Amino acid sequence: MSGLRILVPVKRVIDYAVKPRINRANTAVETAGVKHSMNPFDELSIEEAVRLRERKVPVEEIVAFSAGPPKAQDVLRTAMAMGADRAIHVTVEENKGDLEPLGVAKLLKQVVQQEKSNLVILGKQSIDDDANQTGQMLAGLLNWPQATQASKVTVENEDVTVIREVDGGVETLKAKLPMIITTDLRLNEPRYASLPNIMKAKKKPLVKKTLADFEADVTPRLKTVKVQEPPPRKGGVKVEDVDGMIGKLKELGAL
Template identity: 80%
Template sequence: MSKLRILVPIKRVIDYATKPHVNRTQTAVMTANVKHSMNPFDELSIEEAVRLRERNTTPVEEIVAFSAGPPKAQDILRTAMAIGADRSIHVVVEEKDALEPLGVAKLLQKVVDEQKSNLVILGKQSIDDDAGQTGQMLAGLLNWAQATQASKVSIEGESVTVTREVDGGVETLKTKLPMVITTDLRLNEPRYASLPNIMKAKKKKLEKKTLADYGLAENLKLKTIKVTEPPTRKGGVKVEDVDGMISKLKELGAL
């Protein structure tokens, strides 16, 4: 029985509880002096990797956390190691040179080959750009099986069963390793890193690299033209009865 070598890509994003604001030039969201944290969907990924080890239906040889981002991204890698990752890799990319989904997928392809990973678990999307493309692109580049928006994962030997929510209910997929899985919110509830594990994480290996180490360079194909905040929502109105509601709906053109 082959052991699992799990790669968990994670991303540093503006904290989900923080309201983002567009800069004055309307070219980007302001990130200076704004609280950042691990992408919520990636928290699910690292938690699931640790749970796979705890279930022990298939032995887990190693869990590697990976991030490509500014120097401060090492904070979330330390968090991932405190939760249970064995070590981490940080490809330093300045914020102004942020990678696009295809660039991230190509980078991850190189990392998978280097680390000899046979399972990649990553969030279905990041909450900053909401692209939701990286996992699918990576599976295509690797020519691996994939299961997106997973709400349940079961691995026994080489066999992987993934349950995912679809419009009509749930869908169950079954395939074999190696594969790429993207996580959805119903998959699990991430644990908090305990203080002893946070201290242990400081001693775990965090390897710093650059895009050049993987033979890659920033090659952006997309240009952001303009960023604007959504229009202010108008307040609702109260009606006295059902007839008043129907009249109001007709007035708004909804009926």
């Protein structure tokens, strides 16, 4: 088996511990002055790529990739501190917003071809838009096999086995490289980037590019009309017995 050339896309998102706020125009979530970090599902992807190398699977190179504002370099440095060998940053002007999943997939297709990657590991979704589309679209554009929501990954020679959780049990998929894998939360526990590795990451190559360096059509196809918070939940009521519960459910039209 020739060495794995793994591409791991990562995204800078509002930190999962921060409660998002809607901006005054009700057009998007407020991002100014808000803590950002790497998308949690992408942390799983970097960790799994590094673990494949640690399990003595022949890994030639792990490349982290991100398309986003200049500050997206922070998550790329974190990815390299976790174990990625180098990074590619496609700068997207902050006032243009996030790229849509199809645009990202088209961009990734070109990166895969340029880097001669034979395995792409990416988070099943980002926690800001929750689209859960990019991995599947990339597999379609490349005509590669895919395994989504992986909870265990095994690579032996050219064969990849992925276990994924489904309703009522687990499903085992097998395919040959090249392949697309999207990660789920049970896959692993991402490591913390140690201070020595953070310092080493500053010396690893980070190539900066722009959308003009690619031929991918990333024109937006969707328009956000309005963003609003969900209505506050109403307080519950207590019932004395089962008959009272049934009566209340009938009153609410649930029965």
